[in-house]
Amino acid sequence: MNITLNGTGHTVADDASLTALVSEVTGRPLAADGRATDGRKLGVAVARNAQVVPRSLWSATALAEGDDVELVTAVQGG
């Protein structure tokens, strides 16, 4: 299944959840509540089709073909 992740094409398993996607990209195992299982802060957020999806809903959110996902984090800035 093809989606757009941060502006570029990305392939995920059919009916993959947002948890699976975030875990794959960040390399951090995630619990069902969207928090990293290593206990440290994950520090990322997700917008799917221009709607912010709270981390608590990631595992219940299945991706669909053509979804546009933005995955952001804190970087240096004024």
Next chain:
Amino acid sequence: MTGTTVTNSQLSGLQDPLVIDGVPLASRLIMGTGGAPSLDGLGAALLASGTSLTTVAMRRYSPDEAGSLFQLLVDHGIRVLPNTAGCFTARDAVLTAELAREALETDWVKLEVIADEHTLLPDAVELVDATEQLVNRGFKVFAYTNDDPVLALRLENLGATAVMPLGSPIGTGLGILNPHNIELIVSRASVPVVLDAGIGTASDAALAMELGCDAVLLATAVTRAQNPALMGKAFKHAVIAGRLAKAAGRIPRREHALASSAMEGRAEFL
């Protein structure tokens, strides 16, 4: 901090925290993190500055640099103030703030809605719209604004937690171009006023505090200084000095000289 009684805490300049949204901030120097060439250098500058609150921007996740800045701030016990830098519309600013709240688990946001990339000046119309939307969504809005006393009051009335007028355009280092407007904003505000943007060197920050600002926010002046850690330390002292000077009450300006040594009792040489 009025009157003539000077307490030890005033003299040390350390026991007079800025309280925002019920949170005491030990330092009145809010730092930005933009423009630092390396994370190590940035960490040293932040520590030297003594800052308790530091801004970050929200950008697309990149595996190479992931999480390191947020972790650096967490490790140093510095509170994070996400910004909406790069947003040109209220819609983008609100979305970015929502992402920041989710990623960093804070409802504080430095609201920045700029008109164009050339001036980086705030777009007043979009700024007002975004402030209203964010306040309604429960955000604590630190509104980056023009040095316009009327607009600053409008933002406060819409529920902004702090108003942050610019001294001069972002990154210019031109200092405070309209001190009179800053004083006017301070005199009418009942929320904290933070001088944000345009600071070039320590004396600019001291002046902001002397004008009555509650805090100063700067990034470039430290991160792009030849020695960022040393400049961070200079700003730490400048903000304290300016606040103490404001509390102490400066002498009025005079047109002519006023001798400080008595004229009576001088020796006469024949």
